[in-house]
Amino acid sequence: MGTLDRSELRIAQDLQQVGMTRPAAMLAVVMATRRYDRPERDLAEIVRHYPGLESVAEARLAIQDLLHRKWLTQTVIHGVAVTGRVPHLAHLIATHLGDQSVADRLLAIRVTLEPYIKVLGPMENSSVFHSYLDLLRSARSEICLPMLVTPPYEETVRALRERAEAGVRIRILLAAPTLAVKWRSETMRSISTERINAWVREFHNHPTVEIRLSRSAEDMELATCFSVDGEIVRFDIYDPYRQRSLEGVMIEVAAPQGMLPNFVRIFLRLFEEAWSNSAHVSLPARLIWFPRKQWKAWLAITLLLCAFIPVPIPHWPEILIGISCGIVAPLLIEGIPRMKKAVRKRRDR
Known part of the structure; x- marks a missing residue:
């Protein structure tokens, strides 16, 4: 069922009090805040998820009502008649209610994900790296950082230490040397071991930092992607079996307040699965972890x-x-x- 918040429901109720039918009032508010553009038949099915519009007949009558009021418009695109809101629908609703503050309220209610999804560009760009450091420094509760054979770069370590000292939980997932060899070459075995040891040395005195090793190629397809506070995910798009992570393109998806986009949920679920499948770095920890698992x-x-x-x-x-x-x-x-x-x-x- 589609949900409307209290502000939207209140405006729809006000429209009913000045003579509009409940379905038309609900549709007006939905179109002002959701801005659907679809063929009329499709639009009627889409808005059935909202209260008062469950009946397809009532939904179509509401559409006709708003078309008659010129609150909706129909445009022919590639031979298909598409029904959508007029650009100033929020102001028309406000005028109808005699309260211009309604327009501002409707515009404030509208939630669009576009500003929260960014293509940051090729990984080789310095701007991607510097914004990555800024994002790490902004963490308030948790950082999830899967990496294949990335060394503990000085600036990265400095940013992570700063957050660890502030109490932020940091989970670093590295590829086991056997996996690094499988993906790269035999020469990576000693390099991978050296870098794992370096990561452990850098954070052995930080109790909020945990480092684990993954032996699963499937799990490490997440390498070089990461999340901050369970709300922002950066995803490096590349072919992990044929390319290095630095050859990828980085995108960022953030969660608007009160929402958690599916992309963020998918990354968090995959990381939790990879973390659960991974092993602790130290032998004593592994001896405790294995029977516990x-x-x-x-x-x-x-x-x-x-x-x-x-x-x-x-x-x-x-x-x-x-x-x-x-x-x-x-x-x-x-x-x-x-x-x-x-x-x-x-x-x-």
Whole structure:
């Protein structure tokens, strides 16, 4: 269902009080703030998502009403009649209500994503790098930074340290040396190891910074993209299997207040999956992380082993074996899609 905020609903109610039908009043407000331009039949279907316009017959009557008032207009584009608002619709509504402040309110309500989506240009441009540093310095809560074999550049480290000292959580995801070799060449093995160690040295005294390693080529397709505060995503567009990240083009998508665009949601979900699949850098951390990640499997194995311990409890083995199987069964079901995916990837190679 399409949603209208209280200000929009209040203006629609005011239009009804001065004689407009509810569907026409709702449509007038929707067209002033959403600005749809579509063939009439398509427009009637689109606006059915809004309250008072659910009936296609009422939606079409509302369109005709606004066309008659000259609040909507029809233009022929490439042989198709397209219905849309007149440019000064907000002012017409304000005049109809005798309150010119309504026009300003309607214009303020309108949310468009265009200003929040930017093509920043080729990665090689210095402006992309400097604006990247500025964006890192603006972080208030979290930075998610996946990188393939990027070294800890001095300016980047300085910006990240500044935010870490301010309490910002920073998650750095690097490619494991084996993956760097697979994507680049054998010469990258020592370089990758050297750079991973350098990242660890730079932030070993910063508790809000965590560094992990990924062995998944699919997960590291996100390399050189990053997010800030879960609201702004920069995405480097390139072919990770044939190009270096510096050959890409950077775009930026930000979230308007109260909204979270699908592009931002997709990046955050993919990063969380990659982070979950990754391993800690230090051996002690990995030793703790692995059993914690696989705790269900370890619990099932422990219960299965306990079933063979002689205990004077009736049906002791059957009980523990049953519980163990109950834990393992969902794990197997969850693992089937991953197994199929791995088999397909092997076949594709």
